Amino acid sequence: MSAAPVVRLEEVGVTYGRGVAALRALNGITLDIDAAEVTLLLGPSGSGKTTLLQVMGCLLRPTTGRVALLGRSLADATPEALAALRLAHVGFVFQHYNLFPTLRAWENVAVALDLKGLAPASQREEALALLERLGLDDRATHFPSELSGGQKQRVAIARALAGTPGLILADEPTAALDSRTGQDVVATLRDLAHNDGCAVVIVSHDPRVERFADRVLHLEDGRVLDDRRTHPNEAS
Ligand SMILES: Nc1ncnc2c1ncn2[C@@H]1O[C@H](COP(=O)(O)OP(=O)(O)OP(=O)(O)O)[C@@H](O)[C@H]1O
Ligand SMILES: [Mg+2]
Incomplete structure (x- = not known):
C-alpha cells in the first residue's frame, strides 16, 4: 500500500456563489484521510460536511487550497481526469440509497462494474460475489422495492465496493434506517475499512x-x- 494518505487536503476552501451572494462553505481545511480507518464527520446542518465529502470524492473542485488523492495532485486534473479518478478510486453511499428501481439488486451492482470496465461476461458473477459479502446472496434477484431499508443500503454499499475503491464516502447512510439496522450498516463499513484497508x-x-x-x-x-x-491503540 502506498505511504501517501488516501486523501490530503491543504488549506481547502470552498465558496459557493459570488459577490454579495458568496457563501463560504469550507474555510481552510487541512487534513489527511488514511487507509484502513473510519472517519466520522459530525457537525451541525450547514457546517460543510457534504461539501467536504464532495471535495474528497473529486465531485467538487475547491475554490482555494490543494487536494491530492492517493498521492496525485488534483490541481491541474481536467474534468475528464477527475471523473476517471473518481470512478477508479471512490465509492459513494447516499442516505436514500439511489438504487435503480427497475433493476434487480445484482444488476444495480453490475451497472457500477460495467462503468468500471469489467467485461460483461464477468459482471453477474462479480456482482453476486459482492452481494454475498454483504450477506445478501438470497436477495440478489429482488428489486429495490422488495428489499428492506437496510438491505437496500447494503446493495448500495456492494455497488460502492465495485472495483475495490480506496475511498468510500457515505453521506448520512443510516439516516433512513432504524437504529439497529443503521448500526449494522455502519459495522459493515467499519469491517470493510479494517479488513480491506479502504478509507x-x-x-x-x-x-x-x-x-x-x-x-x-x-x-x-x-x-x-x-x-x-x-x-x-486498536490495531484492527
Ligand atoms: N450548491 C450549492 N450552492 C450554494 N450554496 C450551497 C451549495 N451547497 C451547499 N451550500 C451551502 O454551503 C453550506 C454548507 O453546506 P453543506 O451541504 O456542505 O452542509 P452540511 O454540513 O452537509 O449540512 P446538512 O447536515 O444539512 O446536510 C450551507 O450553508 C449550504 O447552504
Ligand atoms: Mg449534508
Missing part, C-alpha cells in the same frame, strides 16, 4: 455511529473544530 468517511448526525469510528472530526462553519481518535 471510509461517514457523515452522520447519529451519535451511535461514533463507537464504530476510529476518528471523529467536528466541523463548524466550514472549519475543523475538533479532530480526535477514538481507539488510539
Whole structure:
C-alpha cells in the first residue's frame, strides 16, 4: 500500500456563489484521510460536511487550497481526469440509497462494474460475489422495492465496493434506517475499512455511529473544530 494518505487536503476552501451572494462553505481545511480507518464527520446542518465529502470524492473542485488523492495532485486534473479518478478510486453511499428501481439488486451492482470496465461476461458473477459479502446472496434477484431499508443500503454499499475503491464516502447512510439496522450498516463499513484497508468517511448526525469510528472530526462553519481518535491503540 502506498505511504501517501488516501486523501490530503491543504488549506481547502470552498465558496459557493459570488459577490454579495458568496457563501463560504469550507474555510481552510487541512487534513489527511488514511487507509484502513473510519472517519466520522459530525457537525451541525450547514457546517460543510457534504461539501467536504464532495471535495474528497473529486465531485467538487475547491475554490482555494490543494487536494491530492492517493498521492496525485488534483490541481491541474481536467474534468475528464477527475471523473476517471473518481470512478477508479471512490465509492459513494447516499442516505436514500439511489438504487435503480427497475433493476434487480445484482444488476444495480453490475451497472457500477460495467462503468468500471469489467467485461460483461464477468459482471453477474462479480456482482453476486459482492452481494454475498454483504450477506445478501438470497436477495440478489429482488428489486429495490422488495428489499428492506437496510438491505437496500447494503446493495448500495456492494455497488460502492465495485472495483475495490480506496475511498468510500457515505453521506448520512443510516439516516433512513432504524437504529439497529443503521448500526449494522455502519459495522459493515467499519469491517470493510479494517479488513480491506479502504478509507471510509461517514457523515452522520447519529451519535451511535461514533463507537464504530476510529476518528471523529467536528466541523463548524466550514472549519475543523475538533479532530480526535477514538481507539488510539486498536490495531484492527
Ligand atoms: N450548491 C450549492 N450552492 C450554494 N450554496 C450551497 C451549495 N451547497 C451547499 N451550500 C451551502 O454551503 C453550506 C454548507 O453546506 P453543506 O451541504 O456542505 O452542509 P452540511 O454540513 O452537509 O449540512 P446538512 O447536515 O444539512 O446536510 C450551507 O450553508 C449550504 O447552504
Ligand atoms: Mg449534508
